[in-house]
Amino acid sequence: MFKEYQPFTFRALLIYLLEEVFQKNWKRYRKVKGQRGVSLYLTIIIMVILLAVVLGLSAILLSQLKMVKEMENSVIAFYAADTGIERILYEDKLCRQVPPCLAPCKNDSDGDGFCDGVPTNYDTGEVSLGNQATYNAKAITNGFKSVGTFKGTKRAIEITWF
Numbered sequence: 142m143f144k145e146y147q148p149f150t151f152r153a154l155l156i157y158l159l160e161e162v163f164q165k166n167w168k169r170y171r172k173v174k175g176q177r178g179v180s181l182y183l184t185i186i187i188m189v190i191l192l193a194v195v196l197g198l199s200a201i202l203l204s205q206l207k208m209v210k211e212m213e214n215s216v217i218a219f220y221a222a223d224t225g226i227e228r229i230l231y232e233d234k235l236c237r238q239v240p241p242c243l244a245p246c247k248n249d250s251d252g253d254g255f256c257d258g259v260p261t262n263y264d265t266g267e268v269s270l271g272n273q274a275t276y277n278a279k280a281i282t283n284g285f286k287s288v289g290t291f292k293g294t295k296r297a298i299e300i301t302w303f
Contacts, residue, residue: 214294217274221289222298225278228265229285230300 264279278287284301 211294214292215296217272218289218291218294218296219298221270221274221276221291222287222296223289224270225265225268225276225287225289226285226298226300228268228276229263229278229280229287232263233285 267275267277269275274291276287276289286299288297
């Protein structure tokens, strides 16, 4: 212990204070001695749980972002199909006009001299739009069908009459 006759130095004072603190807290130290590293263990467990939660949330968010992007592609493909339907309806209207017909008649099935609309085997083929979308419109029995495509997503519209 600290002796009164020793010359005062900072090192001696520090040693004395540490001995006093250590002796007073020795009983508490012995009780806590078996729990050394528990806080480190708890910290690691909490960090693992937080990491799992963050990874789970990021997986959910990434799938949601992918779904939103696919919905955007779906809407563009739908409107491309709508464009195809509008085109084939317009061409059918032109073909059915009373002379002078603006489009050459290729379908006079009843022989009355008037065009009966676009022929049943009419097909526009693959038509590209300015936004990289495409459509393919064709006449089917009692109607028209158009399929729009954008970045691998396809949407179709079919109109029929009786």
